[in-house]
Amino acid sequence: MNTYLTLLIILPVFAAFLMYFFRKADNWINIAIMSFVTLFGTVSSLVMLFSQGSEVVALGGWKPPYGIVLVGDRLSLIFVALIYLITYLIAQFGGIERTKVNDHKSGALFMLLTAAAAGMILTGDLFNFFVFMELAAISSYVLIAKGGCRSSYTGALKYIFTGGLASMLMLLGIGILYNTTGTLNIAHLMLRIGLVGDSLRWLALGLVLCGILLKMEVFPFNLWVPESYKGAPAGMKIVLGSILSTVGGYTLIRLYPILIQNPGLIKMLLPLALLSLILAELAAYREKHINRLLGYSSAGQMALVMLAILFGGRMGIYAAIFIVIAHALAKAVLFFVGAHFKKSTDSSMWESYRGLSKTSPIGAVLFTVAALSLTGIPGMMGFWGKLSMIGAGLASAKYFSIGIILIITIVEGVYFLRISGTLYQSNESDVKAKASYLLIPAVILVLIIVLIGFWPGCISKIINGGVSAAERSSEYAKLVLDYLL
Template sequence: MTGQMLAPLPTVIPMLAAAATLFAGRRPRLQRAIAVAALATVVAVCAALVYLADHDGTIAVQVGGWGQTVTGAGPLGITLVVDRLSALMLLVSSIVLLAVVFYAIGQGIRDGDERQPVSIFLPTYLVLSAGVCTAFLAGDLFNLFVGFEVLLSASFVLLTIGASTDRVRAGIAYVMVSMVSSLIFLIGLAMIYAATGTLNMAELSVRLADVPSGTRSAMFAVLMVAFGIKAAVFPLSTWLPDSYPTAPAPVTAVFAGLLTKVGVYAIIRAHSLLFPGGALDHVLLVAALVTMLVGIFGAIAQSDVKRLLSFTLVSHIGYMVFGIALGSQLGMSGAIYYVAHHIVVQTTLFLVVGLIERQAGASTLQRLGGLATASPLLGLVFIVPALNLGGIPPFSGFIGKVALLEAGARAASPLAWLLVGGSVVTSLLTLYVMARVWTKAFWRARVDAPEGALADLGPSALLDDSDEDIDYSDRDDVGRMPIGMLVPTGALIAVGLALTVFAGPIFGYAERAATEVLDRSQYTSAVLRP
């Protein structure tokens, strides 16, 4: 009963807080307090859901007290489901959302333009949070679609805050791609409903067995295209590097950390719950390999750190798809653990880029240099998540990759071995890319940069506890980093290190989640029980 009472709250609390912050638009202190309190409460609720899902089993809630369908075969209405996988995604996402909102407040919300409508940022951000949680909680495909659409509407506003030409152009491109994905998703929903008469995922897991295999494969392929766009799986990923880097640092960070993982989560559900059997596993394995390699080669070619990280984001989606497509317990465990790791580490790195912009006034390698001398603390907050992303032992990135490589070796097929080799190459090139950023931005003198400033950053440019807005354009020395930006960045670094220090119990949880995902019986019985 406790779990059923808590399950709707990760969606309800941010929505109510969004309404409250709209009314408090002229009182920024109150608006910020409401947002922080709401997201902190969501973190506590999600932590409780992780405990309950792990100890008491899958939690299913029929919102509104709906009963059985007219056929008596299953639930009618909105179904929310919390199992180990969705609970873990909720907890990691809520932690990241809380840290990023602290970072945004520390930055002063805007990043240089006094015309930016900052009063709308927090309400929209809270709606985005509700959309993320809705997608993770959805027990039927239509409400998963609703979660995606909530994300789309909120993310367009966040991408275009400030209404600069680059941001509006990137926002329009993002919305157009997302609308195409949504249209494909709707086509898939129509096909599935026409064939089965339901969109409830637990009920679909039973009814789809009676659908001809060719029809099932067609429906699965349509969903994979829709989810592949949202997860940025190659060749459906070309929109991402052009969309994310133009947004403010907090927006880019939360987009990079969370939004693609919602797509990965949807792929996991479709692959394991709705269409088990490996009909398209070979296609997914090839897509995973190409995503890894194209993403990391694209990162090597970039000179802007934001774009570079956007390409590494695409590249590491390939690791997750690799684990899913293997279809084994170890492969799924590695994918789940790697998703949690990547949400935290990728978000942290984009927050660090915001600190670099605050300190140096640029994010392009041609203009950066001397940051390690100017701010050793900034060097530390970059190098730890960078090494983690590169998979250096004993960090969590190394642990997740080793699990995936072992799963690939156990599969022992030629394609799996090719993925193992591609994963190793991608990891080494990721480390090269991170070392390149360190060498150019932190290690060399700024005067040696091709477009470096003549004046070097002084060692006094370290911390600032003010929240004044700073225009980054054409500045040689922007100045000090607000403590309010450093603290949440450090907190996420600590979370990433916790994934390493407590890797044993966390990976054990991921293994139990993978077993539950692949078995399906707990999920279906929790939703379809009388």
């Protein structure tokens, strides 16, 4: 089974190069290649997740503390499965480009991005993480710019500069960590981080977190968010909202054992996350452009995830994982449906979607369900995340944060249902529904959301496994370092 874990990263890269050879051929070959690769990824990661759970591959035969390892434990496999599922849906149904589906250039970049995202999740090495992050970043810069309109370039440039700055800071942090602990292996780092002096640890971790916070779209690093979400092509929006932020969330969850050893850092991050939450959601409250609004909402949701992690404890991690997954699924639905709406009405202002429920009743329902899920309304998946999150906050006696979260949830609920309400208002002008194939993946994802919403028991075992893997540093370290020892 070892090869599967490697294949999860190698195959997309291979596919990316393969596509080059089919550049003269029809697009369907590209779609077939991408679909096959991503479907394979989804299935194999799910199989691994359900069969044995944990898997460690040491690349090149180097023993773990020295070489690069790929770790597929109960936590990372969940996320790999998740991102592969979403990339599969994008590849099969969405298309990278909004209009012409999948030309080979975007396809190759998309595959690279997939590989990089999977790599970021699977890798057990901090520097390797940085490399994958840059890989993902470069391909996403290009993909955002593929949108071709003015805000695509603006967004991509802002993303490049913010991203470049953040990743350089992260590299600096990695350097300091390596200098002080002598290791880059995350598991090893968990054990040895205590050896570093307080202030240096603060500096190093703070710098490393810069890179992760960029992916999580947390406040000072999320200035690129509105423009990029607005300008990116439809498929890339989903990647930004559902994959890259998910990966960021995963990394923060993974680093939780390290974070928890730094109460000072947590104290610093808590106001940052709250500020990010407030700013993002209030900005969204006012926003009229649907994609920018969804971008703001992503930033807000990721701030929630960060808060849940900072609340800590089993329940906090549980909430974080749940919210990340729920957000990834729901945001993908929203972008799929949003692209469908955009195609139908040729407008991105949500106020012009009035009366769309008559044209595309299913789309309206899907949008509503996903929006309610993000708000955390019962019956949808997001509810359980929010519920656990509030529980975690109250258990750790962070009453102020909980108050803010509750108020912000109300704001969030209002602006999401405002859009849903607009969809259901009657309107005389009749628009034709176009690109209804975009609704197929949305239906699949909504079914998952509602299934889990009504019966969270069906995945709570898996997520609890992930929680155990994330919460106890000993478990992760033992898994990685006992290998071959």
